[in-house]
Amino acid sequence: MDAAPGDVVLISAPAGHGKTVLLADLTADAPDRVAWVSLDRMDRDDRTFWIGVLEALHACPAVPADSPLRTLEVPPAPSGEPAFMAALTEGLAALPEPVLLVLDDLHQVSGAEPMSGLDALIRYQRGGLRLVLSSRSDPNLPLGRLRMDGRLVEVRADALAFTPDETRTLLELLGLSLTAEQMAKVHAQTGGWVAGVRLAAMSLREVDDVDEFLTDMAGNDRAIADYLVTEVLSRIPPAVRDLLRRLCVCEEISADLAAALTGNPEAGAMLAMLERESSLVVSHGPGRQWFRIHPLLQAYLKADLRRRDPAYKRSLYAIAARWHVEAGYPLAALRYAQRADGDVLAEVLSRCGLALLTSGQHATLRALTSQCPDDALDRDPRLALTLALAQLDTGEIVAAESLTRRALRSWPDQPDPELVHLRSLAELRTMWLIGGTLSAALVPTQPWDSVGDDGRVLQDLTQAAVAAVSGNAEDTVRHAEAAERMASRMGNRYLAARAESLLATAASIRGDLGALRRHAQIADTLAPAELWDGTTDQVLMSNFRAYCAVMQGEPEEALALAGPARAFAVAPPPGVEPAAVATLIEMVCATAEVDLGQPLLGLHRLREIREKTDVRQTYVKSIAVGALWEHEAALQFGHPEQAHQCRAWLRTAVGTGGDLALASAAAAAERGRFSAAQAQLDELLSSRRPPLVRWVIVSAWVLGASIALRAGRTAEARRAVGHALREAAIIEAYRPLINAPAGVVDLMSADRQLLEGEHDALIERVLGARAHLAPPTTKLTAREQEILRLLPTLRSLDEIAADLWVSVNTVKTHVKAIYTKLGVRSRREAIEVARRRGLLPSHSG
Numbered sequence: 087m088d089a090a091p092g093d094v095v096l097i098s099a100p101a102g103h104g105k106t107v108l109l110a111d112l113t114a115d116a117p118d119r120v121a122w123v124s125l126d127r128m129d130r131d132d133r134t135f136w137i138g139v140l141e142a143l144h145a146c147p148a149v150p151a152d153s154p155l156r157t158l159e160v161p162p163a164p165s166g167e168p169a170f171m172a173a174l175t176e177g178l179a180a181l182p183e184p185v186l187l188v189l190d191d192l193h194q195v196s197g198a199e200p201m202s203g204l205d206a207l208i209r210y211q212r213g214g215l216r217l218v219l220s221s222r223s224d225p226n227l228p229l230g231r232l233r234m235d236g237r238l239v240e241v242r243a244d245a246l247a248f249t250p251d252e253t254r255t256l257l258e259l260l261g262l263s264l265t266a267e268q269m270a271k272v273h274a275q276t277g278g279w280v281a282g283v284r285l286a287a288m289s290l291r292e293v294d295d296v297d298e299f300l301t302d303m304a305g306n307d308r309a310i311a312d313y314l315v316t317e318v319l320s321r322i323p324p325a326v327r328d329l330l331r332r333l334c335v336c337e338e339i340s341a342d343l344a345a346a347l348t349g350n351p352e353a354g355a356m357l358a359m360l361e362r363e364s365s366l367v368v369s370h371g372p373g374r375q376w377f378r379i380h381p382l383l384q385a386y387l388k389a390d391l392r393r394r395d396p397a398y399k400r401s402l403y404a405i406a407a408r409w410h411v412e413a414g415y416p417l418a419a420l421r422y423a424q425r426a427d428g429d430v431l432a433e434v435l436s437r438c439g440l441a442l443l444t445s446g447q448h449a450t451l452r453a454l455t456s457q458c459p460d461d462a463l464d465r466d467p468r469l470a471l472t473l474a475l476a477q478l479d480t481g482e483i484v485a486a487e488s489l490t491r492r493a494l495r496s497w498p499d500q501p502d503p504e505l506v507h508l509r510s511l512a513e514l515r516t517m518w519l520i521g522g523t524l525s526a527a528l529v530p531t532q533p534w535d536s537v538g539d540d541g542r543v544l545q546d547l548t549q550a551a552v553a554a555v556s557g558n559a560e561d562t563v564r565h566a567e568a569a570e571r572m573a574s575r576m577g578n579r580y581l582a583a584r585a586e587s588l589l590a591t592a593a594s595i596r597g598d599l600g601a602l603r604r605h606a607q608i609a610d611t612l613a614p615a616e617l618w619d620g621t622t623d624q625v626l627m628s629n630f631r632a633y634c635a636v637m638q639g640e641p642e643e644a645l646a647l648a649g650p651a652r653a654f655a656v657a658p659p660p661g662v663e664p665a666a667v668a669t670l671i672e673m674v675c676a677t678a679e680v681d682l683g684q685p686l687l688g689l690h691r692l693r694e695i696r697e698k699t700d701v702r703q704t705y706v707k708s709i710a711v712g713a714l715w716e717h718e719a720a721l722q723f724g725h726p727e728q729a730h731q732c733r734a735w736l737r738t739a740v741g742t743g744g745d746l747a748l749a750s751a752a753a754a755a756e757r758g759r760f761s762a763a764q765a766q767l768d769e770l771l772s773s774r775r776p777p778l779v780r781w782v783i784v785s786a787w788v789l790g791a792s793i794a795l796r797a798g799r800t801a802e803a804r805r806a807v808g809h810a811l812r813e814a815a816i817i818e819a820y821r822p823l824i825n826a827p828a829g830v831v832d833l834m835s836a837d838r839q840l841l842e843g844e845h846d847a848l849i850e851r852v853l854g855a856r857a858h859l860a861p862p863t864t865k866l867t868a869r870e871q872e873i874l875r876l877l878p879t880l881r882s883l884d885e886i887a888a889d890l891w892v893s894v895n896t897v898k899t900h901v902k903a904i905y906t907k908l909g910v911r912s913r914r915e916a917i918e919v920a921r922r923r924g925l926l927p928s929h930s931g
Contacts, residue, residue, distance in 0.1 A: 092211055094232055095218040096225075097241045104246050104280045105220045109188055112218065120186045121146040125194045126371045131577070135200035136164040136174075139187070148185050153177060163579075165203030166611065175207060181214040192221040199614070201226045208232070247278030256280070260287045264296065271300040329356055330379060334387035335402045335422070339377045346409045347402060404430045416441045420450065424457065432462035432469055439472030440504070444540040446580030446617030451476035455485070467493035467501075471508040478515040479621050481659040486516065504541065507548045514551045518622065520703065543572045543581050550588040554595065562592035583613030587623050590630050594707075597780025600818030603634035625654045625668075632674045633711075637781060639824045639855030641678035648675055669695060669704045673712035677719070681825075685723045686925050692716035693728060701739040710736065710745040710778045714785075717749045718825070721756050723925075724866055729753060744770040744777030748786055760793050767793075781819035784810050788826045795829045807834050811845040823852045831856065866907060866925070873900045874925065878917050 095112075097105050113120040121142040129135040137160050143149050144156055155177040164170045178185065195201065205227055211217060219225060232238035248256065253273040257264060264272070272286055290296060322330070332348045333339050339347075341354020350356075357377045360367045367377045379387070391399045404426040410419035416438035423434040435442075435454065442451055455473045463470045474489035490512055498505070546569035553561035570585035590605035606627040610618070618624050628651035635644035648671050655668030672695045680688030696716060701709060713736045720729035733753065736746045751766035769775045770786050777783065787810035794803035807830060814823055823834070834849055866874065876886050883901065887894040901913075910916045920926040 092213065093216070093237050093239050094208055095239045095241070096229070097218070097220040098224050099222065099242055099246050106190060108241065108246065109190060109218065109220055113186060113188065116186070119146065119148040119183060120188060122188045123190065125189060125191045127194050128372065129195045129200065130198040132163055132165050132199040132203070133160055135195055136160050136203065142187070143185065146185055148183055149181060153181065165199050171203055171206045175210045175212070178214040179212040184214055184216050186216045186218060188218045188220070190220045192219050192225050196221065196225040248273065248280060248283065249278065253278060253283055256283055257287055262287055262290055268296055268300060326356060326360065329353060330383070331387055331391060332402060334379060334384050334391065335399065336406050337378065340375055343406065343409050347405055400426050407434050411437050417447065417450065420454065424454070428457060428459040429462060432458045432466065435472065436466050436469040439468060440540055440544065443472060443475055444544055444578065444581055446614065448476040448479035463489065463492045465496050467496050467505060468508065471505070471512055474512050475508065475515065478512060481519055481622050481654065483516065483519050484660045486512065507545055510548050510552065514555060515622065517555065539572055539576050543569045546572070547584055547588065554588060554591045557595055559592040559595040562588055562595065566592065579612050579614060580617050583609045583618065584623060586612060587627055590627065594630060598817050599634045599637050599781070602630055606630040625651045629671050632671060636674050636677055636681070637819050637821045639820050641681040644674055644678045669699050670708040670711065673708070673715060677715045680719045685719060686927070689716065689719050689723065689725060689728065692719065696732070696735055706740055707778050709739045714745060714749060714779065714782065717752065721752055724868065724871060740778060742775065744775045744782055745779055747775045748777065748782050748789070751789055755789060755793055760797060764790065764793055780817055781822060784814045784819050785822040787813065788822045788830055791830045791833065792827045795833065803833055811848060815845060815848050820852055820855065824855045866904065870900050870904050873897060874904055874916070874920055877913055878926065
């Protein structure tokens with residue numbers, strides 16, 4: 087095989103084509119340089135996969151004893167860990183001679199997380215590694231790119247097909263002595279397919295007239311397959327034939343499952359015998375304890391069973407479904423239950439609901455909801471609530487409420503703790519989507535002692551969610567951390583991500599933006615994407631992370647992180663008002679636009695958001711945050727009336743607490759009423775009027791420093807800056823410092839020695855962020871803004887003066903001031919700069 091160093095060899099063909107035999111030939115010349123990994127479905131777990139790869143490398147004599155590969159630790163999510171992949175790649179590159187890494191049965195993990203890491207390994211593969219992949223289907227890897235680069239060596243089914251000589255050799259090894267013509271017929275009829283040759287050989291051992299048998303094989307592929315299967319089955323003892331007929335409904339069979347389907351405790355031993363004596367079944371997996379019937383034979387048997395006795399076939403599916411429930415394979419149980427009937431499906435969903443919920447299989451549950459009989463939903467509240475929670479996972483409130491009503495129709499007088507927890511979770515998620523209050527009667531009080539680890543994690547998550555809704559950060563953290571520890575021990579990344587999302591919520595309650603952003607990021611990266619993307623949890627984490635990015639001076643990052651939440655706001659599920667869950671993200675994006683130099687657009691959007699927000703369905707902290715952001719921008723860019731409207735809205739929607747005190751102080755300072763402003767700040771900072779939003783404290787100290795500087799009280803200003811830095815460092819809220827007046831920033835930068843280096847890193851971050859934000863626009867007066875808005879029209883200055891009922895000299899004076907403030911020398915330049923800075927709408931606007 088012509089494969090150069092750095093090439094990837096792909097052997098891709100269906101079962102029975104001799105891939106493993108070819109691998110053995112490829113590695114026979116240099117066995118000491120081969121690291122062989124035989125994969126199975128357990129290797130779909132990312133960490134298990136890479137542990138297996140490293141173990142194979144450790145067993146390879148070509149890997150020196152002092153190679154860093156022998157001490158490389160595998161992290162929890164290696165494929166998503168650049169440091170691990172880099173260390174692995176570098177360790178392979180440093181090997182004294184290339185190692186041949188064979189990944190056999192790669193289809194077992196294709197599409198799972200390890201594939202992203204394997205992609206990275208291939209991308210950065212160097213001379214220390216030669217990679218051979220064997221799979222029944224093309225793996226989810228960038229094969230097209232490898233082909234274009236000339237790095238892919240492909241071996242497919244046509245290349246693996248036996249030649250006539252190879253067919254003859256195999257038949258002779260199987261004990262058949264045929265003429266050359268008979269050998270040629272076998273090869274022609276089977277097309278050189280290895281499994282077909284073996285099946286033909288099984289029948290040829292028993293027939294009296296070989297020529298007649300080979301003549302009967304003529305025809306198309308389907309006819310050949312049907313004939314081979316019929317001939318094989320006709321020569322199998324009745325007990326074995328009946329065994330295969332009962333087992334054919336299952337893709338994978340263990341000895342216990344075979345016993346359940348057949349009622350024969352010796353069924354497992356019969357399967358082992360069949361594997362030894364024929365290719366009808368093949369064992370696989372750890373300990374080779376699972377069996378598969380040959381696909382061609384299985385297809386024939388299933389079709390025959392469907393024709394002859396469809397009711398019996400459904401009963402076998404029901405047995406298989408219930409066995410998989412007991413064995414702890416809920417997804418497999420669902421597959422078989424679907425093929426049985428609706429009642430069996432409802433039974434399996436009810437029994438496996440908890441395991442499916444805690445493994446994040448909400449999409450599967452949603453897809454099966456319509457297949458459950460109505461009477462099953464009406465009589466089984468556990469089933470109805472399980473399916474309701476699956477709907478709520480993506481915000482399908484209408485379907486969830488319908489299912490919850492069904493659960494209440496048969497609600498028992500004395501519900502068990504599991505039912506109470508499921509109902510509490512459903513109500514909590516509904517509240518998050520459309521608002522409301524959790525009824526005290528539904529707050530779980532009884533311990534859920536009778537369930538396993540999954541149930542205990544779900545119990546802690548429910549208690550954490552209840553505490554979060556109540557604003558109790560301490561209890562939220564206690565229960566969420568317990569859930570996270572248990573989920574991590576179980577290896578359940580989905581549940582661990584749910585716990586992290588609640589830890590993020592607790593940080594939000596405390597106003598700790600650093601912890602909020604860290605926990606939200608962990609949740610997003612920890613959860614498997616296929617279980618997390620599009621869920622309400624992801625929407626909440628998107629909200630949190632984007633909000634923190636704005637408050638930490640990263641507006642561009644905020645807009646990037648806002649994607650999932652914005653998508654939810656634009657196209658919410660039926661029955662969900664986007665304002666209930668998406669008001670904050672709209673405010674975040676509008677404020678990011680202000681910070682990126684689009685104040686006119688951002689202020690317009692912030693006003694629109696405020697005017698359409700239903701304060702009864704919006705989190706009160708979101709109202710405060712949005713109003714404070716809008717108020718700050720309105721004052722900064724010369725819109726005092728809009729700032730006044732923000733204060734009035736704050737007073738009505740939030741009350742007269744510290745958030746309103748800050749806004750009132752800022753407005754008073756803007757008008758030069760420094761004593762009144764300081765009085766408002768004193769009430770806020772003395773905790774007589776505590777704010778809802780913790781970073782308001784940072785803003786208050788910054789404003790106090792600015793007032794003190796204007797009054798010439800430098801020492802007082804310096805103390806205020808120190809307070810602002812200390813509070814900002816604690817909660818990692820930097821925006822008030824980044825947007826501080828120039829004098830405050832100059833004082834902060836100049837007084838580093840007086841601060842004894844305590845906040846050097848924070849000051850550097852503030853100065854760096856400030857340098858990257860859009861340049862501040864000099865404030866225009868109300869009359870200057872009015873004239874600026876008329877400059878893009880075709881009106882002359884005389885016509886503008888007439889429209890405004892002022893003299894043309896007054897207009898000229900204002901135009902000159904506009905040019906000076908914008909740093910331009912002509913009307914055209916003024917219009918261009920104003921549009922670029924967001925002071926005028928764009929051409930398309």
